[in-house]
Amino acid sequence: MDQITAKKLYAEGGIFVFLEVPEGTEFGIDMKSWNTGEKFRGVKMIPPGLHYIFYSAVSDTGDTSPRTGFFHNFKRSEVIVKKWDKKNECISSESVSEAEVVHFKDNILALDNFLGPYPYDIWEKWVNLTSEITSDLVQKLTPCSGYIQSALELESCSDADRPRGKKGGETQDCSSSKKARLSGDAEEGFLPNLKAKQGTELRFTPFPERNYPAGSTPAEITRHSLDSSFLLDTMIANYSKSTELLGELEFCYVCFLVGHSLEAFEQWKKLFSLFCSCDTAVKKHRKLYDLFVSVIEIQVKEIPEEFLADIVSNNNLVYTKLRNLFRAVRNSDVDGQLKAKLSRFQKNLTDLYQWDFEHLDSDEEDEAPVIVET
Known part of the structure; x- marks a missing residue:
């Protein structure tokens, strides 16, 4: 990085000061993590915007505790100061006084050698993964405690x-x-x-108890079971904008990928499956589905190999549901632009993972009707 760019980032970027952190503690921001050294005091040059900061205490024997993290939307040149709680091995619940924060701002150059630079090699990727997550959405979904834990208390x-x-x-x-x-x-x-424990659970949008309107006939219940468009509309109604549901999908993905939350993974699977199980909603929410494809395309590329292995052992949820989506769009009368985008996505998946999307109208072996001789 040239000096002019570095100076600009240093002046405009945020700073996260983390004091009294034990040496060897796992600490990370967004998609990068490290084990802290003796001189560690935080991170500098953080780009303005939403970030995820996380940590795990590490014992003398090398055992790592469950991961804890939180989102923060850094403003330009903002300085955040936190302290380590030695007794509970976490961020101290005691707030740092405004006078102390001002002191660090005025003497930030003295801390420069103790602050690690933000890893800009992951910045573009992080922005793409969180494109639909807003500050209001973070506040709505984050536990009341303010911290997201990989292992619930x-x-x-x-x-x-x-x-x-x-x-x-x-x-x-x-x-x-x-x-x-x-x-x-x-x-x-x-x-x-x-x-x-009260205040520690993630506050995801709850799915309704039934996926069909009240008073539906048996035929209508069957139709809504085959096409989840009504359920998608019901979920969208919980938000002021339909794109906020995609924001929740991204929030869940980040909380799982970076925060190691299985609770978030379960919600991500439900939301992902919902988007892939609609027929009429694809045309009704055409712009939303265009964004959904962009979001999923980025997420699939970032799925680690062990994540894919888990999916494969679970009948490959991603592959199976995407087959449903590709089939629904191909058989619908949506515009050619969306169909072309999905066709490119389908080809990229085949090139990347060798997934076969031929014969979309035929049932997978595990989905085919079972014929019972009587």
């Missing part, structure tokens, strides 16, 4: 909080352990009743 349910029953006559109460033992499922009977 669990606590025992009190008697008042313990679930008492489910729809359809199923019950789950304090006698469930006894019932499980009587039925022979001893292991399940001895499992404790746990729930996520």
Whole structure:
């Protein structure tokens, strides 16, 4: 990087000061992570915009704790100061005074040698992965605690909080352990009743209990089961703009890819499957689907090999659902521009992963109807 560019980035970029971090702690921003050294005090030259900062405590024996992170939208030349909590091995909950922050701003040059530069080689990729995530969306989806954890904090349910029953006559109460033992499922009977600690769970948009309108006939229920366009419209109604649902898809992906949250991965799978399971919605939300293809194309390229291996063992969710999407668009009367974009995407996937998208109208072996002789 030339000196003129470096000086501009240094003047306009944000600075994250992280004090008293133990040597060897895993620390990262966006898609890069390192183990801190003795001189580490934070990161400088952070481009203005949304970023994800994360860390994991590392023991003397090299064991790494679950990852914790948070989003922050850095303003131009903004300085954020945080301190390490030695007792709890995390960012201190005590806020840094404004006077102390001003002190660091005024003496930032003295810290220069202790601040690592932002890794600009990943900046363009990061911007593409978070193109639809807004500050309002982050605030809506982030846990009340402000931090996203790869392993949820669990606590025992009190008697008042313990679930008492489910729809359809199923019950789950304090006698469930006894019932499980009587039925022979001893292991399940001895499992404790746990729930996520209040304020630590991600606040994703909930899926409705049914994917069809109230009062639907059996034929209509079947139609909505085959075409999830009604469900997509229902989910979009939770937002002021339809593109915010794509923002949630990106939020889930980042929380899984960088934050290691399996909770986010489950929501990502549900949203991804929903977009790929619609027929009439493709034409109704044509611009949204154009953006969806762009988002998924970037995400698929960043999926690590172990992620793909998990998908393959699960009947390859991405491949199966994309076949549905390609089939729906090919058989619809949407404009040729979107069809051409999907055709290019399909070819890129075949070149990258050798996925076969020929014969889209034929059922996959695991999806084909089962013929039973009577």
